[in-house]
Amino acid sequence: MLICAVTLALGGPLAAQEEDPDVARVEALSQEGAEAFQAGRYRDAIVRFKEAYALVPVANLLYNIALSYERIGDGDAAITYYEKFIVADDADPEVRGVALGRLKDLGRARRAEVVEPIGPDKPVEPTGPNNGGAETGGGNGQNSDSSGTWTTVGIITAGVGVALVGTGVVFGQVSSSEQDNFDGSLDANEKALSRSAAEKNALTADILFGAGGLAIVGGITMIILDATSGGGDDSGARFTPHVGEDNIGATMTLNF
Numbered sequence: 001m002l003i004c005a006v007t008l009a010l011g012g013p014l015a016a017q018e019e020d021p022d023v024a025r026v027e028a029l030s031q032e033g034a035e036a037f038q039a040g041r042y043r044d045a046i047v048r049f050k051e052a053y054a055l056v057p058v059a060n061l062l063y064n065i066a067l068s069y070e071r072i073g074d075g076d077a078a079i080t081y082y083e084k085f086i087v088a089d090d091a092d093p094e095v096r097g098v099a100l101g102r103l104k105d106l107g108r109a110r111r112a113e114v115v116e117p118i119g120p121d122k123p124v125e126p127t128g129p130n131n132g133g134a135e136t137g138g139g140n141g142q143n144s145d146s147s148g149t150w151t152t153v154g155i156i157t158a159g160v161g162v163a164l165v166g167t168g169v170v171f172g173q174v175s176s177s178e179q180d181n182f183d184g185s186l187d188a189n190e191k192a193l194s195r196s197a198a199e200k201n202a203l204t205a206d207i208l209f210g211a212g213g214l215a216i217v218g219g220i221t222m223i224i225l226d227a228t229s230g231g232g233d234d235s236g237a238r239f240t241p242h243v244g245e246d247n248i249g250a251t252m253t254l255n256f
Helices: 012-017 021-038 042-055 059-071 075-086 093-118 140-184 188-228
Strands: 236-243 248-255
Touching: 021 042, 021 059, 042 059, 059 075, 059 093, 075 093, 075 188, 140 188
Parallel strands: none
Antiparallel strands: 236 248
8 A cells, every 4th residue: 555645845946935835735635645544544644635736736636545445345436536637747756656556556456357357267059959859849840940040049159259459459549559559649638538448448358359259159069069969968069158347268179
């Protein structure tokens, strides 16, 4: 945990304003916010830090607001204020490095939260033509009719997956372009906007790649199930998708 102390240097023209009530109020609000944070009252801390920043825009206050939002589980707000802190002219270089690390961790958590529900980590049991003689109408004629349906659905599913992956490539290229804008810009506001756009497009690309990959593997699995469904009670395939923090994959077991 790191709460940035707020110190206001009163040099030059400000030296004559040492009794400025705004300066004293900022110091008091910052202290109240730090005490609220230490006591676990993070929402109160956010209110105090924001009031102080409205009076005097000190970069350390942005970091403290972001950290408080992170503690209450509001990752989006935390990311917003970490980004504002990083591009602030008066941000402490050492603390800026800490903020960049927090942004990276929050980005991973947000991607995992979005991607995880796409593929539950449990076997997908085959259904339809190989589940028993009574319901299939008995004999190979019913299996033959269902076979074409499985193949068609598999081809369509795989085709959708390819389209999703292609769209993901487009968003990835847009994200790369925004990152180039971030690297080449000297304007703080423009850099913040470019960074935010780059991360959002990268997240969208990751989701599309994950969904497309699962759809492609699922479609191929349906086709294989169809091809192996006539081999007896023990024949068929079991498809187990795996969705992790940094990768998506699947395990397929075939019985003939």
